[in-house]
Amino acid sequence: MHIQVSKDFRKRTKAAVSSIVIFVFVYVFIFLFTILLALACIVGGVWLIAAKPMFLTLMVGAGLAGTGIFVFFFIIKFLFKKHINDRSYLTEIKRADEPELFTMIDEIVQQAETNFPKKVYLSYDVNASVFYDSSFWSMFFPIQKNLTIGLGLINTTTKQELKAILSHEFGHFSQRSMKVGSYVYNVNQIIFNLVNDDASYRNSIEKFASFSSYFSIFASLAIFFTSKIQWVLAKMYSYINIRHMALSREMEFHADEVAAHIAGSVSLEESLLRLELANNSYDNVLNFYEARISKNQSSKNIYREQFFVMNFLAEQSELETKYNLPHVKLTESGLFNKSKLVIENQWASHPSTEDRVAKLRQLNIIKESDDQPAKTLFKDFEKTEEKLTAKLFSNVKYERGRTDLEFETFKSEFEAQYQKESFDKIFNNYYDNKNPAAEVQETLLSENIQFDPLFDNEKVELVYTLIALESDKKIIEAIASKEFVLKTFDYDGRKYKALEANKLVPQIDQSIIEIKDQIAKNDSDIYNYFLKISENQGRKSGFVSTYQSFCEYDKQYENKYQLYTDLINETAFISTRTPFEQIRKNFITLQPLEDKLKAEIAFYLQNPLLTSQLSEQDIKNLNAYVEKEHIYFRNEEYFDANLQLLIKAINILPYFLHRKYFLIKKELLSLMKDLEDHHRLVSVT
The missing domain is CATH 1.10.287 (Helix Hairpins)
Structure with missing residues (x-):
């Protein structure tokens, strides 16, 4: 399959290639400079030692030679750097495990005219990607890519949508025109490594410096030269990165076109528009269980729960259903974005969903569609869901043995929590x-x-x-x-x-x-x-009173929040180097603010509605804080345990303030709803 690239793609490609050419010239100049510097340092060191052999000249000569070698190594260290992707969160699957899924991948590979992935992995999230371990030499030798498919994505798409998404990923590598993007990416990585990834390099220089005080002088000299080179390369990184990101956006459009030719425009559009809801639903489930770690509660199948949450949230937003999945329209995805300002984000590597949908609609490629759930590609999807859920929760540390919530319990608790929090x-x-x-x-x-x-x-x-x-x-x-x-x-x-x-x-x-x-x-x-x-309805006084209570707290909120701001400012000295006597004075100055903080925290702890989402340990720590006087500094030493209590109390204050605001607002709106419900009931009868 060959797809003609757009004028914008050619324009961005030329800009990216020109930036690489400029970088090559700059790099060659720096490379030659470091060679000359290294040779000068080595020759100078040898000459110094030969001219007057003694301990001092030996150390100075060796230090000088070391300076040149280190500066030269800095400019070529990227040749030995290899980027290895973390695979600990991935689960490999093979053709024998899921033949139908691999058959779909076969079809995509054949139509995209690219290579089959080296390995196929399942991940936890709502995403799909192609990755490979890379080094400088990746620019010259072909590398087999690995495919990662998120179970949260499979769970929330049709077969045709999943095919479109995977086709998009392979579309990045299937066209000859896309190869320039790989070169730009690799050059970008090289400069990034030179500018930022120098921890091992600095460790080597520190070891060199530790051998002798003489060497430490030359180590500082080497760092001086490399810092100047880094400054030049940082400017180059910014220059190339802007053009790389602009090209990346065009590559996304190009990959979308490949996907549309394989699976159709509509399937990719509908999956893109549902993606945010699917991802939000997955995050909602994770947040639900994160709040229950202290209760030692976990899930047996977060993907079954994700599917429920997605449809529940869609129902709350009154979205239509299509193929037993929420059907998100473009107008609904941007319902609350009324900005008239458009700035081309030169640092964005992906175009907006709106732009991608617009391009897909222009293509309007129609394909025969298989709209069964993507999960039916698996032999036993529920078993796979439970396997990855168990793996995900195995990373969580529980104080006691964990208990998996029943699905019906999750549903009722999630719905109750949603209604309570909205x-x-x-x-x-x-x-x-x-x-x-x-x-x-x-x-x-x-x-x-x-x-x-x-x-x-x-x-x-x-x-x-x-x-x-x-x-x-x-x-x-x-x-x-x-x-x-x-x-x-x-x-x-x-x-x-x-x-x-x-x-x-x-x-x-x-x-x-x-x-x-x-x-x-x-x-x-x-x-x-x-x-x-x-x-x-004879309830005017109750409505007025509730409304006034809200208004009063609304007026108090900024003043109450100011206490938090003052506390943050007055305790900033704890994390900075401060003279001992000043520390003592600072804690005396802090005392009136701390008295106010304790009064506020003690008041909020009396309200179960405000503490319901805090762990037992958090409540215990807060009570320990307000009930006693704590010493934070004595004999030129901080009391870390007491300081931790103070910091936790300060940081919990905004939560209490916001939580109370929400509850008062919720109380008022609930009363307004009750008044309207009663009014409608009376009107009907």
Whole structure:
């Protein structure tokens, strides 16, 4: 299969190749310089020893020769560097294990006209990738690639989607035009290793320096020369990396086109759009069990649970279902992104999902589709799921023997936790990233005001438009002040030069004012709507009281958070070199703040709703902290155990503040939902 490359691909390729050519010239110049330096140092050292043989000249001569050798070795050390990928988290499978999966890979390899992978591995996550161990010599000798397929990906795709994703991975290596990308990547790795990966090199120099005080002088000299070379190479790395990333984006589009020709445009598009939900569901399951390590609870099959969570979250978002999987539309994947600012990310190696979908739709390649679950490719997928789950949890250290949760128990506990930690769907995400307005007053309300228009998509979009405008403003101000260096950017469909950024800020400010006014009007209508229906139900005083409680905490929050900021600032000296007398004075200064901290922590510990997600050990440590006076420093020595209690108490404060804020907000919104439910019930009857 040969696919014609695009003009953009050719343009990026030329830019990448030119950057390599420039690097080669720079490297040759540095290489020749280090040879001359090494020869000069060695000849100079030998001459010095021969001219006047004695201990001093012997040490100076040897040190001088060592300097030259070390500088020269620095510039060629990448020749001996080999990158070995970690395989500890991978599980190898063979053709005899899963013949149907290997048959699919055979078909992809044949159609892509590439080589079969050296080995095929299963990983835990929601991903697929091709990898190989590399060195400098990889640029000249062919290397067989290994294929990794995430079980979390297989679990959440159809056969056709999995085929499309794997075809994309092989698409990176199947075309001759893609080889330049490998060269650019390898050159990038060489420079990265020269600039950053020098731990063993520095260890060698330190050993050289430790032989004699004479040698330490020349070791410093060698480091001086290599640091200057590193500075030049760091500039080259930045220059090449920008062009490598730009080429990488084009390579992604090219690999997508290979995948579309093999498996069709639609299957790759639908899998791309579901990928974020599938990955988020997997992370949700992991986070669920991470919080239960202290309870010694684990999972028998996280992938069965991932599949449940994915469909549960899709149901909460009212997504359609297709092939028994959530069908995520492009409009739904970007529902809350209202930014008008477009900056080509020169450091991004992957294009956005939106850009990839747009290209796939332009291709519009139709293929016969097998929409059975990808997991049916396996002889016994459930057994494989349980095997990898056991391997994953074997890395977790439990205090006592662990217990696997039953699936039904997981479902009920996850649903209960989700409902407990989220706001009701009735508000249509309006309050997910904003709070009820604190500055509202009772006013006359039109009789025509109804609940649904207050929380319709138009009102929700106002909230996310405001978030986007405020974010855009910060970035454009950074462009104007040259904190963010670029030449041009697009805003609201028009291209601007960086020098024009300042002109945009007043326009955005005006838009922010207008949107804020609209949101404030809607918030006022919401408040008065609930005043009205609560009054009709004889519950007005309860609603007003709950709303005021929220507003009061909202006003207190910043002041309470300031205590945390002050504590962080006042304890910064602990991690820095500080004179003993100053340490004693600092702890005396800290005492009033610590008294406030203890009072806050003691208050929060009395509320089971605030401590429910803390481990028993955390609660025990916090109680030990607030109940006693602790000495942190005496006789020129820190008491580390007591310091750990103090640091944990300081760090838990933001959690308590945020948790209480959430619970008060949840209480108010739950009351509002209850009022609306009752109002609808009365209206129907």
